[in-house]
Amino acid sequence: MPEALLTVSCYGGMVVPHFLGAQDHPWLRTVLDEHARFRSRPRRELDERLREGLPCAAPAGKVRLTLHVLGRLWPTERPRDLPPPRLLRSVVFSEAARSRDEPQRALERVAERLQLNVTALRAALFADLAGERLVGESPRSLDAGALALRVNLALAQGLLFRAVHVRVTASDGVRRVVRLAKLHGLICTVDRREEPELSISGPYALFRRTLVYGRALASLLPALGWCPRFRLEADCVLGQQPRVLRLQSGDPIFPGDEPRRFDSRVEERFARDIARLAPEWNVLREPEAMPAGASLIFPDFALEHRYDGRRWLVEILGFWSPEYVARKLAGLRAAGIANLVLCVAEGRNCSEDALPPLARVVRFRRWVDAVAVLRAIEEGG
Amino acid sequence: MPMPTREDCWSAHCSGPAVRLVFDRGTILLLEPPNGVDVAAFPGALWDARVRAHRAPAFRAEALRAWLARHGIPFADELRSAPAPPAAWTSPELRPYQDAALCAWELAGRRGVIVLPTGSGKTRIALAAMARTRAPTLCLVPTRALLGQWERAIGDAYAGPIGCFGDGRRELGPITVATFESAYRWMGRLGNRFDLLVVDEVHHFGCNLRDEALEMSIAGARLGLTATPSSDPAAVARLEQLVGPVVYELAIGDLAGRFLSDFDVVTLRLELTPRERATYDRDMTRFAPVYAAFRRRVPPAAGADFARFARRTAAGRQALEAGRRVQRLLALTEAKREVVGVLIRRHAGARVLVFTADNASAYAIAREHLVMPLTCDIAGREREGALGRFRDGELHALVSARVLNEGLDVPEADVAVVVGGSLGRREHVQRVGRLLRPRNGKRALVYELVTARTLEVRWAAHRRAGLGARSATDG
Numbered sequence: 130m131p132e133a134l135l136t137v138s139c140y141g142g143m144v145v146p147h148f149l150g151a152q153d154h155p156w157l158r159t160v161l162d163e164h165a166r167f168r169s170r171p172r173r174e175l176d177e178r179l180r181e182g183l184p185c186a187a188p189a190g191k192v193r194l195t196l197h198v199l200g201r202l203w204p205t206e207r208p209r210d211l212p213p214p215r216l217l218r219s220v221v222f223s224e225a226a227r228s229r230d231e232p233q234r235a236l237e238r239v240a241e242r243l244q245l246n247v248t249a250l251r252a253a254l255f256a257d258l259a260g261e262r263l264v265g266e267s268p269r270s271l272d273a274g275a276l277a278l279r280v281n282l283a284l285a286q287g288l289l290f291r292a293v294h295v296r297v298t299a300s301d302g303v304r305r306v307v308r309l310a311k312l313h314g315l316i317c318t319v320d321r322r323e324e325p326e327l328s329i330s331g332p333y334a335l336f337r338r339t340l341v342y343g344r345a346l347a348s349l350l351p352a353l354g355w356c357p358r359f360r361l362e363a364d365c366v367l368g369q370q371p372r373v374l375r376l377q378s379g380d381p382i383f384p385g386d387e388p389r390r391f392d393s394r395v396e397e398r399f400a401r402d403i404a405r406l407a408p409e410w411n412v413l414r415e416p417e418a419m420p421a422g423a424s425l426i427f428p429d430f431a432l433e434h435r436y437d438g439r440r441w442l443v444e445i446l447g448f449w450s451p452e453y454v455a456r457k458l459a460g461l462r463a464a465g466i467a468n469l470v471l472c473v474a475e476g477r478n479c480s481e482d483a484l485p486p487l488a489r490v491v492r493f494r495r496w497v498d499a500v501a502v503l504r505a506i507e508e509g510g
Numbered sequence: 511m512p513m514p515t516r517e518d519c520w521s522a523h524c525s526g527p528a529v530r531l532v533f534d535r536g537t538i539l540l541l542e543p544p545n546g547v548d549v550a551a552f553p554g555a556l557w558d559a560r561v562r563a564h565r566a567p568a569f570r571a572e573a574l575r576a577w578l579a580r581h582g583i584p585f586a587d588e589l590r591s592a593p594a595p596p597a598a599w600t601s602p603e604l605r606p607y608q609d610a611a612l613c614a615w616e617l618a619g620r621r622g623v624i625v626l627p628t629g630s631g632k633t634r635i636a637l638a639a640m641a642r643t644r645a646p647t648l649c650l651v652p653t654r655a656l657l658g659q660w661e662r663a664i665g666d667a668y669a670g671p672i673g674c675f676g677d678g679r680r681e682l683g684p685i686t687v688a689t690f691e692s693a694y695r696w697m698g699r700l701g702n703r704f705d706l707l708v709v710d711e712v713h714h715f716g717c718n719l720r721d722e723a724l725e726m727s728i729a730g731a732r733l734g735l736t737a738t739p740s741s742d743p744a745a746v747a748r749l750e751q752l753v754g755p756v757v758y759e760l761a762i763g764d765l766a767g768r769f770l771s772d773f774d775v776v777t778l779r780l781e782l783t784p785r786e787r788a789t790y791d792r793d794m795t796r797f798a799p800v801y802a803a804f805r806r807r808v809p810p811a812a813g814a815d816f817a818r819f820a821r822r823t824a825a826g827r828q829a830l831e832a833g834r835r836v837q838r839l840l841a842l843t844e845a846k847r848e849v850v851g852v853l854i855r856r857h858a859g860a861r862v863l864v865f866t867a868d869n870a871s872a873y874a875i876a877r878e879h880l881v882m883p884l885t886c887d888i889a890g891r892e893r894e895g896a897l898g899r900f901r902d903g904e905l906h907a908l909v910s911a912r913v914l915n916e917g918l919d920v921p922e923a924d925v926a927v928v929v930g931g932s933l934g935r936r937e938h939v940q941r942v943g944r945l946l947r948p949r950n951g952k953r954a955l956v957y958e959l960v961t962a963r964t965l966e967v968r969w970a971a972h973r974r975a976g977l978g979a980r981s982a983t984d985g
Contacts, residue, residue, distance in 0.1 A: 133817070133821070215889075215892050218882065218892070219892075219895070221880060222880055222881070222882040222896075222905055223899065223904050223905065225879075225880035225881075226904065226905045226906045226907070227904070229855075229858045232878065232879055232880040235880055236880065251877065254877065255873060255876075255877070257887075258873070258887050259887065314535050314698055314699070316560045316561065318560045328560070330560070331535070331698075332534055332535045332536060332537045332558075332565065332698070333535070333536050333537055333567070333698075333722060333725070333726060335537070335556055335558050335560075335565055336537075336554075336556065336565075336567050336725075339722055341536075341694065341695075341698075341722045341726075344695070368818060
């Protein structure tokens with residue numbers, strides 16, 4: 130998104146995004162109505178109409194930003210019942226070059242051959258261009274409120290796109306953020322104070338204020354939206370000046386797709402079996418992270434006894450690459466967790482030396498045997 | 511200069527504990543330095559507390575190896591991921607100046623920029639460099655349109671598989687072509703797979719925009735190609751660091767007549783209609799004072815700086831809008847519309863390229879005079895088809911705003927009509943270069959359409975200066 134579209138204020142070293150809120154809903158509704166009114170008309174006509182301004186008071190910067198976002202959300206379609214423009218261009222321009230006639234005559238000849246009228250042929254010639262495509266039907270469930278949230282997400286991501294380094298504190302659901310960050314080649318470290326703070330940046334950020342990781346950093350935001358409580362601080366570069374952006378839970382940002390509760394069917398079945406077989410144990414999916422050297426590890430489950438307070442962590446080491454398993458085991462060894470049940474797929478062929486010394490190990494073939502896990506816990510006392 | 515192999519480094523330097531050089535997403539990690547060895551003394555290496563190791567930028571790989579060797583520090587070079595060796599090359603035949611350029615690059619330690627005019631065969635020099643080094647090579651090109659062109663050119667001289675990053679493709683090969691944008695996004699993963707970087711239109715680098723694409727690669731051999739090198743001293747210095755210095759340079763005048771065709775520039779001064787003049791004068795009254803005030807404050811600033819300056823005040827924003835309207839008006843005036851039609855008909859027997867300032871003007875000309883447009887909206891296959899038909903003579907004119915500006919191998923043309931430009935001197939040199947493919951007895955013709963008593967007169971004079979002291983005829 131071009132920097133000129135970002136509706137922000139800068140105070141000292143801080144950048145404050147101007148999010149859309151309930152006060153913007155009236156003019157947002159007008160924008161949506163205008164789009165709906167131009168259904169089946171060329172996008173160019175809608176753009177011209179919107180350039181004239183809205184019939185109600187609206188902040189110019191926010192309107193520009195909204196139209197930019199809506200331009201990507203609102204579908205367009207090619208006019209039906211006409212030959213493909215690419216084919217028409219091929220025929221018309223070749224005919225014009227061949228005949229060396231007045232353009233109008235060449236056009237008439239092609240129109241006659243294709244049994245079209247000249248006006249329709251002229252209109253169809255570039256019907257596939259963005260401005261000539263027809264305005265489509267309103268996207269489902271896009272009302273003023275939903276549009277405001279999507280515009281806000283685009284604004285926040287537009288700022289994070291210009292970020293060099295991000296710090297995140299979150300109460301829950303951090304695992305997904307860390308996983309996403311690593312998937313994008315970012316380095317995640319943890320600073321443990323009262324609440325663990327994730328520090329996320331790219332390897333090359335050590336050398337200069339590079340924006341090469343902006344896209345990756347911006348992609349973390351929809352995942353953060355699902356954390357019940359989070360605080361994000363990003364070092365951004367705006368107008369070639371360093372600025373700090375702060376976002377937190379409660380900011381009106383559209384969250385991404387709801388995360389899957391389980392990473393695999395093995396985990397899903399294990400949680401179901403434990404809940405059925407041992408109702409006295411509470412099953413917590415993705416409990417709090419554990420420090421392992423400079424990084425964090427995220428056990429799959431915590432089992433908490435409802436009455437005697439015992440607490441065990443369960444990690445399922447399933448069907449992953451050898452490098453992943455080696456990294457995971459190294460992390461678990463570094464964490465030195467005492468009450469840990471490690472469920473290892475038999476196909477992994479992990480040697481006893483590689484396994485964390487304090488862990489109870491349950492090997493499994495296809496599904497994790499919940500009874501075996503409970504037995505391991507009872508033996509552990 | 512032979513590339514050092516991992517085994518060389520082991521045998522040359524490793525008999526005990528050694529610093530491990532490991533590629534990590536566009537950087538080099540210096541791991542497990544033996545006791546008493548201070549790797550922080552290497553210029554460019556920084557302590558990275560995130561991973562508790564020293565780190566250096568990937569493009570410093572050669573300097574780092576040399577520094578370690580010079581200081582007698584044993585090291586294990588684990589930077590390269592074992593690349594498949596390139597297959598057989600057929601070295602292309604070179605013209606004398608092409609051979610001289612390649613020789614200059616080799617003498618400069620296989621690092622440097624070659625500056626040659628458009629149409630003089632820079633791609634051929636790059637192919638000869640690849641054939642001579644026989645190294646895994648990554649060719650960087652500015653646009654998606656150029657990917658296929660480079661693939662075809664390489665395919666003519668190289669028998670092995672060719673990889674491609676860009677335009678929705680992610681295929682890795684010993685010889686790979688990538689767009690600047692894809693290289694910027696993927697160099698963290700590709701940076702240790704190539705020993706030679708070929709950068710087409712290298713003047714796009716050096717201004718901190720996507721420079722990471724070059725910084726995150728360990729390739730020691732680097733060849734930059736351009737027709738229009740940057741004149742900004744900061745960009746020149748940066749490019750020298752990332753690719754190397756200019757090692758060979760020839761201008762159009764050096765090759766025109768023998769290896770490039772000669773040409774004439776005809777400037778047609780056109781008038782605005784009374785209505786256009788009134789609009790122009792009204793908008794200039796809003797624009798000119800604000801722009802003059804800005805120039806007095808920041809004389810060497812760029813257009814983007816003016817936009818930032820103007821956006822701060824209501825008068826500035828109005829001036830900005832007025833300035834944009836002036837640009838749109840001058841891009842295609844009534845007189846220009848008419849003259850373009852006349853010129854296309856007058857040169858009906860020749861191959862004509864029409865250059866406009868923006869896509870809207872290109873489409874307007876396409877609609878009015880039925881000239882095939884080549885813009886970023888026209889898909890690659892259709893664009894290639896149109897170029898093919900232009901080559902075969904089925905189309906005699908093409909109109910474009912930017913797509914034909916640089917890089918794309920445009921078939922031979924005789925006449926150019928410059929209706930407008932937005933990128934100044936560099937763009938103009940590239941456009942004129944499109945006509946200079948030599949042919950017996952050929953003398954190319956460039957028409958410049960300039961609107962009298964407007965800003966365009968100054969713009970035209972500025973861009974024409976890029977051609978050097980060529981003959982100019984006012985019509």
